[in-house]
Amino acid sequence: MEIHLPDFVIAKLYKNNLVIASSSNELVLPSETSFKDKEINTIAESPQLHWLGENKRNISIVLNDADNVFIGEKELQFLSNILAACKFNVSDVAIINLAKTPANFEQIIETAKSRFVLLFGIDEKKFPLPQPLGLFENKLMNHVSCLNSPPLESMMQPTSEAKALKTKLWHELKTLFQLN
Secondary structure, X not given: OOOOOOHHHHHHHXXXXXXXXXXXXXXXXXXXXXXXXXXXXXXXXXXXXXXEOOOOOOEEEEEOOOOOOOOOHHHHHHHHHHHHHOOOOHHHEEEEEOOOOOOOHHHHXXXXXXXXXXXXXXXXXXXOOOOOOXXXXXXXXXXXXXXXXXOHHHHOOOOHHHHHHXXXXXXXXXXXXXXX
């Protein structure tokens, strides 16, 4: 299996190791070049939607994580546990981080050929949906089943509130995926 990483992932992975060829054909380290606080970002140049996972079951998981390319390690483990309870794994889904891959609802369902869209901590003002979608509400939009949930981090806490959120999420996931 050959894996091709998107340009923005490579830029993030090697941000301290990449070199820039100057006009005089000399190699210059990025740290020696002034970008005036601009981050390398190839997304604006490429209309392609980037995600983590193989999307085998056309399930799009949309989140907003400014600190990671796709998702943090602890959050990924938590999400993997949720997927396992639903009899899925990461290869069955497309994890899309809106903080790193700006997209709208229509782009996601069209490009990822989504049958299901799970939103985790998404602000509807920044990510407009065809219809309003309340917390833990499961609704059909544009022939796609959508479920809105709080951020993964809020359900990972060792509190009774987090446990209640996980219970509500599990109830809705069982309905959404018709689990016993």
